[in-house]
Amino acid sequence: MAHQPFDLTSWPRRWAFDFFKDYEQPCFNICGDLDIGRLPEVCREGGHSFFLVSLFAAVETVNQMAPFRLRLDGEGVRLYDRIHAGSAVLREDTSFDFCYFPFEPKLETFLQEMDQTLACFHRREPRYDFTGQDDVLFFSVIPWISFTSFSHASTRALRSDIPRITYGKFHQRDGRFWLPLSVEVHHALMDGYHVGMYFQTLSQKLQDLAVTLS
Structure with a gap:
């Protein structure tokens, strides 16, 4: 869990951090469709797990974007070197539990x-x-659902500064596959711009993986 203190004094959005950090509900959620090219077809043809390939892309993108690696630390902020994934996984009896997926930067190893x-x-x-x-x-x-909006269950005991990323049911449009994506983040740590960059970067990464795995 290597991390370092984050310098708030030179942070251009320090005012936003101070403004939002004590909100009763400080998180915001954005949903949208991602263009993922032919990735579902490529995964099916190559015998790859779309779940794991797309999870890899989601975590790799987080690790390339510093705002998604920030966590609250009392009145300050720390920046982690690497972020991993804790994912809900369905069991055969349709119940679910949480599974920890340490991030590996090489797709094959992951x-x-x-x-x-x-x-x-x-x-x-x-x-x-x-x-x-x-x-x-x-x-x-x-x-099972190509959702257009999404909200999470929440409790005061659950860390609100940990990003929550959810995929929906991919669908085809205009000859390409599209993946519903929900991103929920803490507004003290980032803004709509950063989530927008996450959407763009992840979309391109999923399209690039379709080429890599072809």
């Missing part, structure tokens, strides 16, 4: 490690425990 992690998960032998960690993003998939 997919191999996560295949083993999922196998342990389904045997109810958790491979990792991320309880109490905040160097994570909360990830989930609602693969």
